[in-house]
Amino acid sequence: MCTPSQPNSMKLFHWFELFSFLISIAVIKKTKGTPLVFFIPFLLIINIYEVGTVRGWFSSHISNHLAGNIFMLIPFSFYFLLLKSLFQQPSVRTNVVLTMVLFMIFYVVNITAIQKSSQYNSYSYLLGSFMMIGWSCYFFFRIMTNPVFMNVLQYPFFWIFTGVMFFYLFRFIFMSYFTFMAYSNNAMYIQLFIAISNISIIILYLCISTGLLCFKPPVNKI
Numbered sequence: 001m002c003t004p005s006q007p008n009s010m011k012l013f014h015w016f017e018l019f020s021f022l023i024s025i026a027v028i029k030k031t032k033g034t035p036l037v038f039f040i041p042f043l044l045i046i047n048i049y050e051v052g053t054v055r056g057w058f059s060s061h062i063s064n065h066l067a068g069n070i071f072m073l074i075p076f077s078f079y080f081l082l083l084k085s086l087f088q089q090p091s092v093r094t095n096v097v098l099t100m101v102l103f104m105i106f107y108v109v110n111i112t113a114i115q116k117s118s119q120y121n122s123y124s125y126l127l128g129s130f131m132m133i134g135w136s137c138y139f140f141f142r143i144m145t146n147p148v149f150m151n152v153l154q155y156p157f158f159w160i161f162t163g164v165m166f167f168y169l170f171r172f173i174f175m176s177y178f179t180f181m182a183y184s185n186n187a188m189y190i191q192l193f194i195a196i197s198n199i200s201i202i203i204l205y206l207c208i209s210t211g212l213l214c215f216k217p218p219v220n221k222i
Contacts, residue, residue, distance in 0.1 A: 013201040014050050020205045021047050023212050034219045035085045036156060036212060042078050043208075069111055069121045076103060076128040079164055083135055086157055087142070088221045096135065103128050122175055129172040136165035142222040150220060156211035157219075163207025170200035 021043035024031070031037040049071050052058050058067030080100040084093050107124045115121045139161050143152060152158040174193050 011198055013198050013205070014047075014054070016202050016205040016209075017043065017047055017050060020209045020212070023209050027212050027215065030215055030217060031212070034215075034217065035082055036215060036219070038078070038082075039208070039212065042074075045074060065120045066117050069117055069124075072121070072125055072128065073104075073107065076100070076132065079132060080135075082157075082160075083139065086139070086219075086221055099131050099135065103131055126172060126175055129168040129175065132168045133165060133172060136161045136168070139222070140165075146222050148220075154214050154216065155220065156215040159207045159211035159214065163204040163211075166207075167200045167204040170196055 021040070024036075024039040024043050028037065028040065031039070049058075049067075053064055053067070058064045077100065080096055080103075084096040087093050087096065103124075106127055107121070110121050110124045111117050115123055139157075143150065143155075143158065174196050177189070177193075
């Protein structure tokens with residue numbers, strides 16, 4: 001998940017993304033018939049995008065803003081749909097879908113009329129991150145208040161959404177400042193943003209890998 005300002009070279013976090021993809025394939029016998037099996041195509045797309053970003057497949061005038069703007073829809077949509085599959089109550093599932101629809105509407109308005117496709121749509125990313133943080137917190141609340149005992153350390157989605165929450169929390173904090181500082185040529189800030197971004201990606205994919213490895217069927221809904 002490269003940022004527009006990040007140099008096009010292989011980074012440590014690329015290997016963590018690849019490692020997660022390989023794990024998703026290795027555990028397919030366990031995940032088949034569960035939402036976790038969809039991590040295979042999801043992580044494949046992630047890795048293709050990262051390789052394409054490094055090799056400049058999506059670059060236009062030394063910028064990958066358009067590709068980044070389009071790509072941001074994939075992780076947000078995936079995690080929203082994953083959350084929807086975990087909740088039992090129809091009203092909660094409906095609210096997850098409504099949240100995703102609201103995000104999509106703002107995304108379309110932003111990319112066509114506000115920030116447009118010529119620059120990275122940080123407003124859309126901030127809104128999506130805020131929504132994902134909120135739903136992740138609600139997910140943990142439901143786990144803690146679940147009357148059925150659950151060993152969270154063996155619950156794959158605990159690990160996955162721990163990674164998701166911290167990833168989007170870190171990105172939200174720094175992206176908020178990024179909106180004002182990214183184009184000011186402040187080299188120190190840009191380097192700090194890249195470092196924090198890379199660390200958050202490593203944490204996310206470590207958590208995803210842990211969740212996939214610790215999974216034991218069936219999937220418990222909350």
